[in-house]
Amino acid sequence: MHAAAQVIVEKHDGEFPTDFESVLALPGIGRYTAGAILSIALDQKLPILEGNTIRLFARLMTMQSDPRTTNNQKALWEFSESLLPRKRCGDFNQALMELGSQICNPKRPKCLVCPVNNLCMTAVKGLQEQIPVASKKVKYEDLLEAAIVVNKADRILVRQCGPGERWESLWDFPRYTLSPDTEAKSHAQQLLKQLKEETGLAAELSGPVFQMKHAVTRYRITLQCWKGDGVTGRLKKTQTPTRWATLREIEEMPMSVTGRKIARKLKSK
Ligand code: SF4
Numbered sequence: 001m002h003a004a005a006q007v008i009v010e011k012h013d014g015e016f017p018t019d020f021e022s023v024l025a026l027p028g029i030g031r032y033t034a035g036a037i038l039s040i041a042l043d044q045k046l047p048i049l050e051g052n053t054i055r056l057f058a059r060l061m062t063m064q065s066d067p068r069t070t071n072n073q074k075a076l077w078e079f080s081e082s083l084l085p086r087k088r089c090g091d092f093n094q095a096l097m098e099l100g101s102q103i104c105n106p107k108r109p110k111c112l113v114c115p116v117n118n119l120c121m122t123a124v125k126g127l128q129e130q131i132p133v134a135s136k137k138v139k140y141e142d143l144l145e146a147a148i149v150v151n152k153a154d155r156i157l158v159r160q161c162g163p164g165e166r167w168e169s170l171w172d173f174p175r176y177t178l179s180p181d182t183e184a185k186s187h188a189q190q191l192l193k194q195l196k197e198e199t200g201l202a203a204e205l206s207g208p209v210f211q212m213k214h215a216v217t218r219y220r221i222t223l224q225c226w227k228g229d230g231v232t233g234r235l236k237k238t239q240t241p242t243r244w245a246t247l248r249e250i251e252e253m254p255m256s257v258t259g260r261k262i263a264r265k266l267k268s269k
Helices: 002-012 020-024 031-042 051-060 070-083 089-103 121-125 184-199 247-252 257-268
Strands: 141-152 155-160 175-178 202-216 219-232 242-245
Touching (some): 020 031, 051 070, 070 089, 141 184, 141 257, 155 247, 175 184, 202 257, 247 257
Parallel strands (some): 141 219
Antiparallel strands (some): 141 155, 141 175, 155 242, 202 219
């Protein structure tokens, strides 16, 4: 929200944008949220798709495969769009979500009182328990990562995550993936090398100072925090913005979730 608020101030003069592309471009806002905001607040003709409507549409479409696949998501969005009335799309979208949550619920859909039961082949065929098809169990992958807190006087090195990165457009400490089978000494060498390559800076590394665990999509991540002092070299032009910032400035920056946690730990010391 903070990141989105900053973009609104910087790019839209503090006014919440009213066109779909601009709303979608705000950090943290996906297609569903953009459609929900603009249809409900401004009655724009935009579809929505979230948990309740996925279930409702999958049943109305008698979708007999995982609704989360790319093709099925596309079909569900198209279906949602095809249903939109000419006016009061916000009310219509909210009614669909209500229908999904109150009537077409996951375990015991109330088909007898459902206002669209005459359109629903899932109910006719008695397939309510099979549709929507459950997603295959996610195979989790363990990852070991290291974030380096590089200090220079009272400033710390931070970088903005680039397109396609996990925390795209948010700020973070330099972060690298480590091999889980290697020892801390080799990790330090690897981190030094990558830091140098990416930023042109060398530092005396110590760590891991502390570590935290978190999960993102199918990754279970152990994030080590390393310290870098005695910096030498000049910060070179990097692919994504990289800068020195005080802890106070970092507090005001839109940080990745774990970057924010690290910053809080640094502040409490
Ligand atoms: S008839 Fe039953 S399964 Fe079909 S949409 Fe209504 S509640 Fe859902």
